[in-house]
Amino acid sequence: MNGISLPQRDQLLLRFFACLEEHGVSYCVLSGLSAQNPEYDLDVDISAAPADSALIARLVRAFARDNDLLLLFDIWSGTCSRAYTLVQRGSAGRVMLKLDIMAGYGSFSTGEVLRHAELARNRVNNGMFWSLSPQSELAYLAVRHVLKNDNRSYRAERIRELQGTQDMGAFKSAFAPVILDAVKAAAADQLPQKGTTLRRQLARYGRARMGLRRRLAAGAQEIRRRAQRIRQPVGCSIAFLGPDGSGKSTLISALHKNLSPVFHGVTLLYWRPRLLPTPGRLKFWNPAPEKQENPNPHDVVPHGRAVSLARLLYFACDYILGHFLVVLPRMIRKDLVIFDRFLNDIRLDQLRYRMAVPARLLRLIERLAPKPDIIFA
Incomplete structure (x- = not known):
């Protein structure tokens, strides 16, 4: 895909996950890292504990140095997220890893819709890295489906598959009612009818969780981030x-x-x-x-x-x-x-x-x- 050697890319990913494990970083992979997944591409979405953000930044730089990779981009991509792009060195350098590391799922405009602790709850280790439990995956996919207004059929199919295997009573106890509404709407392909209303409800819920003080701090951080983007464009x-x-x-x-x-x-x-x-x-x-x-x-x-x-x-x-x-x-x-x-x-x-x-x-x-x-x- 895009001229990238997938085995080599996967080997680098596994080394990076091992590095996170070695340093005690709490993380879980949000991306589908299966070659059969239609979203299998260069981007790897990772949720990590907010307290580990500074440590992860140091680990990414050390990982690039130890594996002879060039850290091409280190971008403050959101209020609580950073994006890293690592490429091979040399004139024929290729993009090897794009890591999007966030604290839960949300943004300044939507607030903390899903916190890292919720996504990492009952996380599953498949012998290579930590991934979402089926319950957390269902919540994450549904929220992302609604907030990004994403009507791709394969994602809705995955949501329906997960919904059919989960105890929805336990899901209701673990997540807010608005997230359950997002699951139902996404599974029933009702985004065209209910998407706008659900996006507003999710944003109100996420902002309310942050509280006024953290919202003000996030607002100041967002202004700094946007000013930095203007001073130093990443394109x-x-x-x-x-x-x-x-x-x-x-x-x-x-x-x-x-x-x-x-x-x-x-x-x-x-x-x-x-x-x-x-x-x-x-x-x-x-x-x-x-x-x-x-x-x-x-x-x-x-x-x-x-x-x-x-x-x-x-x-x-x-x-x-x-x-x-x-x-x-x-x-x-x-x-x-x-x-x-x-x-x-x-x-x-x-x-x-x-x-x-x-x-x-x-x-x-x-x-x-x-x-x-x-x-x-």
Whole structure:
């Protein structure tokens, strides 16, 4: 899957679980780690005791070092959760592990819907790692099913299977009534009718459990987390420069394929952010269609100095505003943004863009416009 050697990945996972066991970390695996599971992918969801969060962070760094892995991402992904991405070192490095470690299940907006102690209650050791008991798995899957508005049939089938094997009287004693309602709705495929109401009820229940003081502390922590994401986006932006036929499209296609598992999404942009429309579309008397590429870029007549200057300033506004309104928000969400050509391309080939402006002015605009993290020429 995605070019990953699953046995090697599983060996690393088992070593990591053994490391947690050795240091007395209370954890249970939330993901289905079976090759037959449709959700079997790189992400491994783990619930751990809140008191162990600092220890786990140290253990992940030590584990990466001891196994010659690069800790590519260490992301504060939620109020009480962190996401780690480990890759093989070297130019042919591959994503090996994506660990999402959380304290129970919930978020700042939904509160503590399920605490770690509830998920770890009667946890099962299958000889390799600790996983959820059937009762806790039923609660977790139903809550996740509702909160994420997830209507995938195989998950509903698993919920129905678990519901049929569980003593629902004991389940009612172990979990809140709203979680039992979520189980019933998910098992009966009633999310379209009851999902919105259940999501509100689960959020009210989760926030009430936190109490006012912890809610305020979580709010302050969430503000810090979001500010940190803005200051240091966890996504990446890359631009490719070069003449037609130099291999840009081939490299972009390879990056899209090989780096997709690392990021939450990939955004492809041609030349500029395109927050603003093509200047030709602004002509009310004869608007030109929006074009992404020109098949004959040099079969044109350059604009005069005044029009070229106006177009350059217009494009500069698109690069500057587009960075903050198009590119940066995607990078904050952990997206990979790839530019096929960039602003610097004007200086290399003014005729392609029908420009006739001084090189000194172009260099000034380049300094003012935010740059991608990496530029390949």
